[in-house]
Amino acid sequence: MSDMSYVRSEMLPERAPPASQIGFVGWIRANLFNGVGNSILTILSLIFLWYILSALLPWIFAPTWNSGSLNECREIFGADGGHGAACWGVIRERWVQLLFGFYPEAERWRPIVGFGLLFVALIPVLFNMISRRMNWVLLLVVLGLAGLYLGGALGIIAGLVLLGAAGFVGFKAFTTSKEDRAAEIASGAKRLPNPFIFSAIYPFIAPWLLWGGSIWLPVGAALGFVVGYFAYRFLAPIVGSLAGLIIAVLAALVWWLFLTGGFASIMQSIIPIGLEAVESRNFGGFMLSITIGVVAIACSLPIGVVLALGRQSDLLIVKALCVGFIEFIRGVPLITLLFVASTLLNIFLPPGTNFDIILRVLIMVTLFAAAYMAEVVRGGLAALPKGQYEAADALGLDYWKAQRLIIMPQALKISIPGIVSTFIGVFKDTVLVSIIGLLDPLGLSNAIRADQDWNGVVWELYGFIAFMFFVFCFSMSRYSMYLERRLRTDHS
Amino acid sequence: MKRTVFLGALTVAGLAAGASAAATLDDVKARGKLNCGVTTGLVGFAAPDANGKWEGFDVDFCRAVAAAVLGDANAVEFVPTTGKTRFTALASGEVDMLARNTTWTLSRDVDLKFDFIGVNYYDGQGFLVSKEMGVSSAKDLDGATVCIQTGTTTELNLADFFRANNISYEPVPIETNAEGQQQYLAGACDAYTTDASGLAATRATFENPSDHVVLPEIISKEPLGPLVRHGDNEWGDIVRWTLNALISAEEMGITSANIGELSAAAGDNPEINRILGTEGNLGEMLGLDADWAKRAIMAGGNYGEVFAKNIGESTPIALARGLNAQWTDGGLIYSPPFR
Structure with a gap:
């Protein structure tokens, strides 16, 4: 009697969850067939997906890669004709043109190397997860591959040497752990130079690679900064920092406007180094879009930050100028600015003035993006509590230090989604240049259709272009999400 | 100064x-x-x-x-x-x-x-129609839908022609020739009008060019x-x-x-x-x-x-x-x- 009990006195052993609740089946039950309503929706969605894919997939997977014209595609499909399947021959024949436009075939390694180096230059700016040595490995690998691709005895030797150096540095980087390396550095081992140095000189390398010409022109342009720096360095202690800054800027301007040309031609006659010049007219396809997009993106952020600060400034003239500029540019459609660049400037400037059409477009797109960027950054500034500004003042920081150390890091972090949206928008807006006769991917698709072989091919070209744009824009979007995660400082 | x-x-x-x-x-x-x-x-x-x-x-x-x-x-x-x-x-x-x-x-x-x-x-502006329509002259196009590029002289010529012949039409505005081809083939319009040379080039790209005809009327001087x-x-x-x-x-x-x-x-x-x-x-x-x-x-x-x-x-x-x-x-x- 005493050992009878109505309550279980010992614990049951844990049992595995029922098969219907775990694994694949469990996941499906929890996510797709969770109740009658959800089950119906799931089935409807599946039917819809099947409907779309059953039409799309046969269209995409068509054996037309090797066709030489739209009619050949039609022959491949017989009576069914071009409706049932894509005619990919146009992409096979023209993808190089869609990527490079009319860039001379022998020189196409230059945009490729420029594009590769772009990533080398961007990585230290965008990601701080990669070590200094790995960054140099990347640089050496890109240059080495370029050497091998160029061929010729010199190119191959240089390529092999560079790849060897990359292998050596990479091997050392892999074999020594982070702590060991830190200890080595602490004990006085020489560090590799900061990769930011390369990022800083990349803006001078890239135009030289793309447009070619004498190397002394970009060198001269870079020297302008050196001139300005030294002018500031020596004059600031004597005449004060503001006057020093103004004189330094003036000195750099004088150098750029009046002395660079002479310097470049003199140096070119002493040591002639240069690449074959490629005219802007030959730029086209994605190369053109990426060139315009990268320049506009890279230049619009700093200009936008300056404009946003100017708009919040207490100085009346600065503020009026910034507000006027932002509101004017934002009040005008981009296509209008492009028409100004392509036609109005042509009329105002004396004939024969060789003001490069791509340079004009670059300036206009950059100004356009900068105005939008300024408003995005201003949103970030407005979102900061006033206490942050007061705290900076209380610490005794001057305006620039407060901006650099306290305000901007927080304001920019808040603005990341807006900034990246603007970037993506600007990159996609570059296709508008087709309206002023530049052959960007969309303009080229029209030109390709003007070839009798491919007249009538529409979806394949647009699909390919859309896919390429999606790749670029989606990567930018993913990067912004990575950046937001990395910079997140709240503790939720 | x-x-x-x-x-x-x-x-x-x-x-x-x-x-x-x-x-x-x-x-x-x-x-x-x-x-x-x-x-x-x-x-x-x-x-x-x-x-x-x-x-x-x-x-x-x-x-x-x-x-x-x-x-x-x-x-x-x-x-x-x-x-x-x-x-x-x-x-x-x-x-x-x-x-x-x-x-x-x-x-x-x-x-x-x-x-x-x-x-x-x-050159001169012409009309491209499907043979099935059984039309032999542009004057038979009364009430037809016509694909036309906007903002060109062809648009004005078209209006003039139909008014002069006292017949009606319904314009389907398009932006580019490629769009015109697609719209015409999809049946969005009965006739496609542009310069006759352009019509010939367009017709040549069709799967069955012989199903389509360019009407004999040329309604403008180009x-x-x-x-x-x-x-x-x-x-x-x-x-x-x-x-x-x-x-x-x-x-x-x-x-x-x-x-x-x-x-x-x-x-x-x-x-x-x-x-x-x-x-x-x-x-x-x-x-x-x-x-x-x-x-x-x-x-x-x-x-x-x-x-x-x-x-x-x-x-x-x-x-x-x-x-x-x-x-x-x-x-x-x-x-x-x-x-």
Whole structure:
């Protein structure tokens, strides 16, 4: 009697969850067939997906890669004709043109190397997860591959040497752990130079690679900064920092406007180094879009930050100028600015003035993006509590230090989604240049259709272009999400 | 003071503009290249091939001028222009000439200050319909939906034509030729209207071209011709007589096959001799050398050969000569004499 009990006195052993609740089946039950309503929706969605894919997939997977014209595609499909399947021959024949436009075939390694180096230059700016040595490995690998691709005895030797150096540095980087390396550095081992140095000189390398010409022109342009720096360095202690800054800027301007040309031609006659010049007219396809997009993106952020600060400034003239500029540019459609660049400037400037059409477009797109960027950054500034500004003042920081150390890091972090949206928008807006006769991917698709072989091919070209744009824009979007995660400082 | 300097700079710029406009030939020679404005792509008239080499009816005329002036048919920079940028490109000096299927109208000639140097293709607006409709004349199109590019003269011509014949239509506005093709094939409109040459090129791309017909009515005059800026008549003369040389060459029977033989020595036909420079000094009068026309003809053949190669009946576009036949064959193509 005493050992009878109505309550279980010992614990049951844990049992595995029922098969219907775990694994694949469990996941499906929890996510797709969770109740009658959800089950119906799931089935409807599946039917819809099947409907779309059953039409799309046969269209995409068509054996037309090797066709030489739209009619050949039609022959491949017989009576069914071009409706049932894509005619990919146009992409096979023209993808190089869609990527490079009319860039001379022998020189196409230059945009490729420029594009590769772009990533080398961007990585230290965008990601701080990669070590200094790995960054140099990347640089050496890109240059080495370029050497091998160029061929010729010199190119191959240089390529092999560079790849060897990359292998050596990479091997050392892999074999020594982070702590060991830190200890080595602490004990006085020489560090590799900061990769930011390369990022800083990349803006001078890239135009030289793309447009070619004498190397002394970009060198001269870079020297302008050196001139300005030294002018500031020596004059600031004597005449004060503001006057020093103004004189330094003036000195750099004088150098750029009046002395660079002479310097470049003199140096070119002493040591002639240069690449074959490629005219802007030959730029086209994605190369053109990426060139315009990268320049506009890279230049619009700093200009936008300056404009946003100017708009919040207490100085009346600065503020009026910034507000006027932002509101004017934002009040005008981009296509209008492009028409100004392509036609109005042509009329105002004396004939024969060789003001490069791509340079004009670059300036206009950059100004356009900068105005939008300024408003995005201003949103970030407005979102900061006033206490942050007061705290900076209380610490005794001057305006620039407060901006650099306290305000901007927080304001920019808040603005990341807006900034990246603007970037993506600007990159996609570059296709508008087709309206002023530049052959960007969309303009080229029209030109390709003007070839009798491919007249009538529409979806394949647009699909390919859309896919390429999606790749670029989606990567930018993913990067912004990575950046937001990395910079997140709240503790939720 | 600053203002004066600025105005002074403008004046100098203006003077420089006047000076440079007056010597296009010297500019082209100094540059070593002819800047020729073409379309960004029009079937048969101008299109880049897979290697980026431009080809087409208008393109061949640019090459002929380059050959006449510079001695090299490939010394041409082709500047793609859109319908919106073409005239400023020419007016501002970005291009030396425009060979871009541009209709010769009074306002373009007079108000925009250009010189059309002739007509290299007589076009006109037509209608493309499906055979199933059973329509044999554009006048039977009462109540039809018509695909039409917006903002072009074709839109106005269409309205005029239907009003004059007291019939109604419903316009389906489209933006580009590619869109027009798609809409027409998808059945969004009963008829597609644009220049007859464009209709022929469009029809050639269809899966079953024989299911569609171009109606016989041509409802507008579209004389397409190359043009240059006002103010440099010497340059205009060179371009004009290069076109005339190609036309005369066809009339006289000078082809790229027999030109070597004909130009070796002066022959029996004095006009051929004058064209080819074996007699007289016509080249010198133009500021060129004696062989200029020979080189222009050798660049792509005479007018008839250029036509046949790019848009003629042996090509998929298959345009008949029609109005563009020599005057001796009942067409309108006619060159003043070389004398």
